[in-house]
Amino acid sequence: MKKYDFFNPLIVVVAILAFLAMGYIGSFNYRFEDPLDAEVILTIIFACIVFAVGYFAVKYKANVKISQTNYLSEKLLLALTVIALILQSLNLVFLGGIPLFNSTLKANATTNLWRVAYPLFLITLNFLLAKYYSRKYLILIILGALIFGLNGYRTSVLGILGSSFITLYYLDKISRKFGIVFIAIIVVGLMAVGYIASQSIAGQHWTLNPMELIFYRAAFTLEVFERIIPLAGTTHGKILAMIFSSGSPRTFIGEYVLHYNVCLTSTIFGPVMLDFGYIGLTIQMLFMGAFLGLVHKIKNGVGIGIYAFILTHTIIWIETGPTDIMIWFLYLIGLIYIIMMLFKKNTGSDEI
Template identity: 80%
Template sequence: MKNHDFFNPSIAVVAILAFLAMGYIGSFNYRFEDPLNSNVILTVIFSCTVFIISLITIQYKITLESSEIDYLSEKLLLILTIVALILQALNLVLLGGIPLFNSELKANATTNIWRIAYPLFLIGVNFLLAKYYNRKYLILVMLGALIFGLNGYRTSVLGILGSTFITLYYLDKISRKFGILFIAIIIAGIAGIGYIASQSIIGQTWTLNPLELIFYRAGFTLEVFEKIIPLAGTTNGKILSMIFSSGSPRTFIGEYVLHYTVCLTSTLFGPVMLDFGYVGLTVQMLFMGTFLGLIHKIKKGIGIGIYSIILTHTLIWIETGPTDIMIWFLYLIGLIYLIIIYRKGKSGVKLKTQPK
């Protein structure tokens, strides 16, 4: 593990292709009439190619030398983390129950309190581990995964456990046994929450086990993307405007694509394809490859935490789609961090000269 950077940005391509493979298998085994068509496969491969080109360009052309930011104290980060946990606990109290076990509560669980608490916890706990590592802070990680997991969304658990795992990896705190245990907890957590939440849906009659449900969800999400491709560019930026204003982008996608009210995940590529077609998809993948490549170069101190958070949620977007304003806020924090380092004069940005 010390000799290889397993979590460099190219892992996104591996994850995309793995998701495509699971979805292709799922499209055979469950309620889908036909396997995924070639348009889906070719579009995914095209997107990966654009991402790789932008990533290679950044890694080859630009060198960043990072330095630490000193004004985030251990006490401040600990307070922010605890405040985030309290806010989420308050959110559950105000909801009047546990959304994980009640689909009606789950539909209303992503309140404004949650939208503040979740990114605040991610920032607090990852910065705390990255800058002031102490094994006792792993208790906060598990507590956060539990409390936010009660909202009924797998992505929250994956976001917390995945980002902290990557943070610990770059701190060289992952032994083989610890790594296996942590990954087992992540898999069990997301599979268990997904299964329990699906069973709590009123009127559902599924008989899928947790493993089958993962393949089913991948297949269904890619089937939604398959239906989006012929509609490419027809929403003219409406989804993008909804992300940064009001409304539910995923519900809008459900109504627009399937013609009934349902909150849909549509892959990393679906929303931008609906809004801007292949041109928008190309721009998005160029941006993500470039941005992740730059953030990857500043993995020092809280820079490790920033990269871990952004990479993890980019991987989550492979299924859900980039429709969450709070995650774009985390991208913004990464951008601000890059600007701060550059303006402080503690980081040099150099273009490598090409050999003649």
């Protein structure tokens, strides 16, 4: 595990191709009469190539090695992490139940309280691990995954467990045995949340087992993208405007593409394709490849945590699509980190 950098930005390309493979298999078994259209496959391969070009464009530039920042105390980070858990617990209390077991509550679970609690927990947890690692803080990872998982969304569970795993990996705290156990927890946690949530949807009766459900979801999401391609560039930036203002981009996509009032995932490529076509897709994937490549290159101290939660949520976007302003806020933190590190390099300073 020390010999190879398993979590360099190209892991996004691997994850995209794995998702495509699962969707292709799922399209035979659960969703389509015909397999995925060739244009879908070629478009996704093209997007992967553009992402890789962006990554390699910054990979071979001069290295930036800077000492870690010292202005975040352990007590402050621990306090903020605990506060985030308390806020999410209060969110569940105010909802009046457990959204994981109630589809009506789940539809209203992403409250403003949750929008504060989740990013606060994600950020401070990874900063705490990156700067002040201690075995006792592993308890916070499990608590966070459990408490936020009760909202009924797999993305929260993957965001917490995945980013923590990547942070610990770069701290060289992942032994082979620990790594296998941690990955098993991630897989089981995601399957459990997804399956339980699907069984609690009112008016729907699922017969798929947890493993079949994963392939079905991949196939369905890629089917949405397949239907988006002929509509490329027809929304003229409306989805992008909705992300940074009001409204529900995923619901808009459901109404625009399938003509149903339903919240849809449309892959990492879907929203930008609808808004700006292949030109927009090229710019987005080039940006993501270069951005992740740069954060990966200069990660140090809390920068390890920053890279971990940005990479994790970029991988999550492969299915869900980059339609969450809250996650773009994580990218903003990465941009601020890049500017700070480059400023420190140019001034020769070890402090901000």
